[in-house]
Amino acid sequence: MDSTELLSAISLIYLASWFAYVISSTTRSLWMGRVASLIMWAGWAGNGAGFFLRWMESHQMGHGRIPLTNQYESMVLFAWATASVYLLLELRYRNRIIGAFVAFIPFLSLGLGSLLFDTTIRPLVPALQSNWLTAHVITCFLGYAAFAASFGVSLLYMVRQRLDPEGRMAKVLPSEDLLDHLNYRAIATGFPFLSLGIITGAIWADVAWGTYWSWDPKETWSLITWLIYAAFLHARLSRGWRGKRAAVLSVIGFAATLFTYFGVNFLLSGLHSYA
Amino acid sequence: MHPRKTETQSLWGRLASLRLTLALFLILAGASILGTLIPQNRPFQEYLEMYGSVATRIFKWVGLTDVYHSLWFMGILGLLVVHLVACSLQRLPATWKSLRTPQRPLSDGLLKSLPVVKRFELEAGVEEVVEALRGSAPRFFSRFKQEKIGETLHLLSQGGRWSRMGAYVAHMGVLGVLVGATIGFAFGFKGFVQIPEGKSVELVEERGSGKMVPLGFQVKCERFHVSSYPDGTPREYRSDLVFMKDGRRELEGALRVNHPISFGGYQFYQASYGISARVTFEAQKDSAGPPLKIIMEPGDTSAIDPQGQIVVRFLRYETDLQGRGPAVLLAHLRQDGHPVAGWVFQRDGKATIGGWSLKISHVEEHRWTGIQVKRDPGVWIVWVGCGLIMVGCAMAFLGVHRRIWIKLEPGKDGTHCWIAASSNRDIEGTKRQVEMLAEEFVKKGVRKSRG
Ligand code: HEM
Numbered sequence: 273m274d275s276t277e278l279l280s281a282i283s284l285i286y287l288a289s290w291f292a293y294v295i296s297s298t299t300r301s302l303w304m305g306r307v308a309s310l311i312m313w314a315g316w317a318g319n320g321a322g323f324f325l326r327w328m329e330s331h332q333m334g335h336g337r338i339p340l341t342n343q344y345e346s347m348v349l350f351a352w353a354t355a356s357v358y359l360l361l362e363l364r365y366r367n368r369i370i371g372a373f374v375a376f377i378p379f380l381s382l383g384l385g386s387l388l389f390d391t392t393i394r395p396l397v398p399a400l401q402s403n404w405l406t407a408h409v410i411t412c413f414l415g416y417a418a419f420a421a422s423f424g425v426s427l428l429y430m431v432r433q434r435l436d437p438e439g440r441m442a443k444v445l446p447s448e449d450l451l452d453h454l455n456y457r458a459i460a461t462g463f464p465f466l467s468l469g470i471i472t473g474a475i476w477a478d479v480a481w482g483t484y485w486s487w488d489p490k491e492t493w494s495l496i497t498w499l500i501y502a503a504f505l506h507a508r509l510s511r512g513w514r515g516k517r518a519a520v521l522s523v524i525g526f527a528a529t530l531f532t533y534f535g536v537n538f539l540l541s542g543l544h545s546y547a
Numbered sequence: 548m549h550p551r552k553t554e555t556q557s558l559w560g561r562l563a564s565l566r567l568t569l570a571l572f573l574i575l576a577g578a579s580i581l582g583t584l585i586p587q588n589r590p591f592q593e594y595l596e597m598y599g600s601v602a603t604r605i606f607k608w609v610g611l612t613d614v615y616h617s618l619w620f621m622g623i624l625g626l627l628v629v630h631l632v633a634c635s636l637q638r639l640p641a642t643w644k645s646l647r648t649p650q651r652p653l654s655d656g657l658l659k660s661l662p663v664v665k666r667f668e669l670e671a672g673v674e675e676v677v678e679a680l681r682g683s684a685p686r687f688f689s690r691f692k693q694e695k696i697g698e699t700l701h702l703l704s705q706g707g708r709w710s711r712m713g714a715y716v717a718h719m720g721v722l723g724v725l726v727g728a729t730i731g732f733a734f735g736f737k738g739f740v741q742i743p744e745g746k747s748v749e750l751v752e753e754r755g756s757g758k759m760v761p762l763g764f765q766v767k768c769e770r771f772h773v774s775s776y777p778d779g780t781p782r783e784y785r786s787d788l789v790f791m792k793d794g795r796r797e798l799e800g801a802l803r804v805n806h807p808i809s810f811g812g813y814q815f816y817q818a819s820y821g822i823s824a825r826v827t828f829e830a831q832k833d834s835a836g837p838p839l840k841i842i843m844e845p846g847d848t849s850a851i852d853p854q855g856q857i858v859v860r861f862l863r864y865e866t867d868l869q870g871r872g873p874a875v876l877l878a879h880l881r882q883d884g885h886p887v888a889g890w891v892f893q894r895d896g897k898a899t900i901g902g903w904s905l906k907i908s909h910v911e912e913h914r915w916t917g918i919q920v921k922r923d924p925g926v927w928i929v930w931v932g933c934g935l936i937m938v939g940c941a942m943a944f945l946g947v948h949r950r951i952w953i954k955l956e957p958g959k960d961g962t963h964c965w966i967a968a969s970s971n972r973d974i975e976g977t978k979r980q981v982e983m984l985a986e987e988f989v990k991k992g993v994r995k996s997r998g
Binding site: 453 | 565566568569572573575576579580582583587615728737776777778780781782783784803804805806807814816817818919920921926929930933936937940941944975
């Protein structure tokens with residue numbers, strides 16, 4: 273089995289885990305919740321194995337490089353990073369319901385990545401042969417993954433608000449305060465990573481082309497995303513920007529993240545023809 | 548009264564308000580979006596075709612065809628700088644002072660203002676509780692300062708004060724980036740030069756203005772080299788360069804993508820490459836007399852007749868155009884001001900220009916390397932600023948400024964105990980910490996005689 277086949281199979285494992293999370297949170301079955309976590313961990317391990325297998329395959333082809341250099345590989349990394357961030361959240365806050373709102377993201381990322389994009393391993397053109405590129409991609413995607421988690425938490429917050437506060441579901445869900453806090457923590461984690469991603473990208477551009485910032489659409493959209501999350505973090509310093517409004521801003525921020533990641537590649541043109 | 552003073556205060560106050568921060572962030576985001584939706588810095592003709600003449604004129608006038616260098620965009624960035632400075636000047640002294648003043652013991656007034664307060668009773672006396680805690684957890688205990696007021700014992704602890712400075716450090720960083728970028732924009736140089744293999748240059752064309760700028764030394768390209776992977780993907784572009792001053796070879800080096808070379812205050816980057824040629828043309832009128840020989844390279848302009856009436860410009864050279872061999876794109880610069888361009892092939896072609904027939908008799912190919920040349924006196928300030936942003940974020944988000952007050956007041960039968968806390972962030976975690984502390988006290992506060 274090569275890495276591509278393995279990773280397509282893993283996307284189905286993520287799907288199964290998402291189902292299990294949804295079932296466990298609607299039926300409140302602890303047993304089902306454990307199964308969901310177990311499947312998620314299996315998906316996480318398989319995702320990582322696929323990543324390293326692909327790395328080895330590139331070495332066997334004689335032009336070894338870390339698999340972080342095209343749309344497909346970036347989506348494999350995004351799935352892995354999102355799963356990692358989610359599992360950390362689950363370990364830290366001992367709550368599986370967030371899984372029902374986050375676990376579909378690694379599934380979609382791996383699944384769509386395998387279906388829509390070229391999965392062949394190609395050697396690196398000279399501009400991509402840089403350690404800054406590796407640092408740039410990894411930090412950006414850790415940021416994106418934290419933002420994905422904040423997006424899932426914000427969705428959950430909005431659902432929680434619409435529920436009857438005395439109802440059965442409302443009682444199992446984390447409190448609004450906790451969700452709001454998680455949303456903030458996720459963004460306060462993602463923001464430094466996105467900053468580092470933008471900075472390492474600028475250093476790379478400076479080393480490769482002698483220009484650290486050229487207002488290329490991808491760069492510009494990463495700045496727009498950064499500004500939205502900076503607005504989120506500063507808005508929290510004044511009262512009245514918690515809860516609902518924070519959740520809305522977080523969803524807008526994630527929309528900008530997705531546009532930076534995908535929209536720019538397909539709708540606008542620029543230097544970044546890949547992630 | 549001082550009406551002027553209140554006015555400036557309110558202007559200053561508005562300049563430093565958090566609302567303006569949010570407004571600036573969102574305006575900058577909006578302006579940046581505009582710049583990605585409207586193609587930037589394209590030829591006028593392209594805008595005309597896309598948007599029509601009225602919209603194009605409006606776009607040009609407002610600066611929407613070059614948003615990021617327009618006066619209004621720079622104005623917003625300038626306002627951001629003023630705003631950041633105003634914020635820092637306004638808040639830093641107060642923050643600094645509140646961090647420097649020592650923690651006061653818990654008073655009734657303070658108690659009311661604190662977000663986390665827990666009150667409970669212990670059986671043991673004050674001294675007994677303190678002894679028990681000191682014995683079981685000396686490290687924990689040493690973090691508290693003790694202060695006795697009458698019979699009441701106050702324990703005070705404060706940590707993570709430095710994290711409050713994180714925001715200021717990050718803001719300094721943002722200023723640094725903007726200042727560094729401005730210095731680079733004002734005093735930097737960006738240029739491009741093509742060096743044919745085996746040749747040297749000492750002039751570089753400035754980007755934008757097209758001016759030829761002397762470097763003060765010569766750069767020679769001894770060899771240009773491309774290597775490929777088995778599947779044909781390029782693996783490396785490399786120019787073997789020699790930097791020479793007054794005829795002396797000062798530095799030799801291989802210039803590769805991602806591996807720039809610094810010399811004489813400039814940085815050099817491998818940017819592109821291509822093939823050019825010295826082409827010998829033969830021009831003849833009516834097949835009479837010996838042909839006229841003209842030698843040209845890309846970019847050259849020359850007359851092809853002895854009278855200098857018929858002028859052509861060598862626009863481009865292709866080694867193998869459409870599989871038909873070497874070809875030259877020539878423009879005939881007609882006197883009526885409407886140039887006409889067309890390809891001339893070496894193999895099968897004779898072009899007729901103004902009654903003269905023109906053919907390519909000889910081609911001498913050579914490779915050239917395209918090198919980006921830059922000088923940026925502000926770039927290190929940008930990198931220091933980036934570093935400060937990261938350090939500031941780490942301070943602000945990893946640290947938590949937390950204060951804990953414990954008040955032990957002897958009662959008739961045991962001790963009245965208060966634990967209160969405040970934090971600039973992470974109230975949840977602070978609450979948990981207070982609960983854990985209270986549990987510890989309750990465990991240790993059992994009267995010894997009972998067991
Ligand atoms: C442009 C990029 C900016 C970045 C990256 C940035 C970064 C930060 C960070 C990381 C914090 C700490 C946040 C927290 O504690 O939750 C912060 C706080 C703050 N920022 Fe900014 N900031 C920026 C611009 C501004 C501007 C333009 C203002 C103007 C008023 C501003 C005002 C503040 C204030 C008042 C605080 C709270 C300080 C405190 O904790 O006492 N920031 N900023």
